[in-house]
Amino acid sequence: MGKKILIAEDSSVIQNLTRKILAMQNYEIYSAKNGTQVLEMLNNEPFDLILMDINMPVMDGMECARQIRALEDDQKSKTPIVAITGNARNYSMEDFKEAGIEGYLQKPLNFDVLVETVKKFTS
Numbered sequence: 001m002g003k004k005i006l007i008a009e010d011s012s013v014i015q016n017l018t019r020k021i022l023a024m025q026n027y028e029i030y031s032a033k034n035g036t037q038v039l040e041m042l043n044n045e046p047f048d049l050i051l052m053d054i055n056m057p058v059m060d061g062m063e064c065a066r067q068i069r070a071l072e073d074d075q076k077s078k079t080p081i082v083a084i085t086g087n088a089r090n091y092s093m094e095d096f097k098e099a100g101i102e103g104y105l106q107k108p109l110n111f112d113v114l115v116e117t118v119k120k121f122t123s
Helices: 012-024 035-044 061-069 091-099 111-122
Strands: 006-009 028-032 049-055 080-083 103-106
Touching: 006 012, 006 035, 006 080, 012 028, 012 049, 012 080, 012 091, 012 111, 028 035, 035 061, 049 061, 061 080, 061 091, 091 103
Parallel strands: 006 028, 006 049, 049 080, 080 103
Antiparallel strands: none
C-alpha cells in the first residue's frame, strides 16, 4: 500500500479535491476536520505525512503541530507536517518552524505543487 497521508482540513471541498489528487498518486488518504481529530487519529496509528490546515475550528493547525511535536512516541512526534493556508502572510517560516511545521502550501492549492511537496516529504 502507498504512504499514509492525513489531511487536516475543515473545508470538505479542499479535502475532497486533495484526496482525489493524492489517491491517483497511490497514497492512502485519511482526513480530519480539526486538530483534536488529528491527535486522536495519530494516537491510533502513525502517518507518513500530515497536511495541516492552519485555520480550523476546535484546535488550529499551529496548536495541533505543537502538540504533535510534544508526543512521547518518537515516530509520531517526528511525523512531517506541511501547513496549508490562505493566510501565509500572517505567519513567517520562523513561526511555522517554531510550531514544528516543515513546509507550507498556499491556498488556493496548486495541485502540481501539492503532489511535488507530498513526494518530497514521503520519499
